[in-house]
Amino acid sequence: DAGITQSPRYKITETGRQVTLMCHQTWSHSYMFWYRQDLGHGLRLIYYSAAADITDKGEVPDGYVVSRSKTENFPLTLESATRSQTSVYFCASSESANPTYEQYFGPGTRLTVT
Amino acid sequence: SQQGEEDPQALSIQEGENATMNCSYKTSINNLQWYRQNSGRGLVHLILIRSNEREKHSGRLRVTLDTSKKSSSLLITASRAADTASYFCATDARETSGSRLTFGEGTQLTVNP
Numbered sequence: 001d002a003g004i005t006q007s008p009r010y011k012i013t014e015t016g017r018q019v020t021l022m023c024h025q026t027w028s029h030s031y032m033f034w035y036r037q038d039l040g041h042g043l044r045l046i047y048y049s050a051a052a053d054i055t056d057k058g059e060v061p062d063g064y065v066v067s068r069s070k071t072e073n074f075p076l077t078l079e080s081a082t083r084s085q086t087s088v089y090f091c092a093s094s095e096s097a098n099p100t101y102e103q104y105f106g107p108g109t110r111l112t113v114t
Numbered sequence: 115s116q117q118g119e120e121d122p123q124a125l126s127i128q129e130g131e132n133a134t135m136n137c138s139y140k141t142s143i144n145n146l147q148w149y150r151q152n153s154g155r156g157l158v159h160l161i162l163i164r165s166n167e168r169e170k171h172s173g174r175l176r177v178t179l180d181t182s183k184k185s186s187s188l189l190i191t192a193s194r195a196a197d198t199a200s201y202f203c204a205t206d207a208r209e210t211s212g213s214r215l216t217f218g219e220g221t222q223l224t225v226n227p
Contacts, residue, residue, distance in 0.1 A: 045215075103159065
């Protein structure tokens with residue numbers, strides 16, 4: 001029972017490079033989310049998806065791209081990484097939206113942009 | 115802007131004592147959830163309280179919700195060293211669509227053995 005996994009767990013990249021963070025869940029949850037957590041702060045929503053091929057912007061979407069061709073995968077791409085995108089990225093999934101269900105979080109990807 | 119704000123930002127207590135954390139929010143909500151985050155790990159859901167509920171219990175956890183004051187509290191009784199973690203409240207605001215939660219900045223709880 002893998003649950004929700006993220007890869008890589010740690011990534012160092014240079015400014016301007018494209019980076020893709022992977023997220024995979026085994027529960028067939030409809031909803032998936034990407035958050036970023038900056039040191040000492042809470043989570044901010046980047047993008048979310050209600051189902052395959054349905055995505056929407058969250059609070060801080062600029063500089064990020066998502067896709068969801070399959071229910072179980074929700075990759076997050078930084079098209080041209082900037083130092084301000086250094087953060088810990090968490091993927092989460094949820095069974096439903098109405099009413100809001102609990103979200104299940106992956107272990108996170110720590111991204112450093114140099 | 116953050117919907118939920120936790121208070122205090124940091125709390126240090128002795129094992130066996132009770133820990134109380136508060137959360138305030140700004141808009142009408144469908145429900146409020148509490149999550150725990152151990153250092154270097156993802157968040158784990160603790161408890162969900164709906165807007166028409168006033169109090170909820172789960173083991174050593176007690177959550178209250180006062181929608182008139184737009185506030186919630188999380189009480190951990192008989193704390194243990196293993197309760198050391200950051201605790202976040204998250205709100206499901208009525209005006210947002212989908213299963214979107216807005217997280218506060220968290221309370222860092224340290225339980226000293």
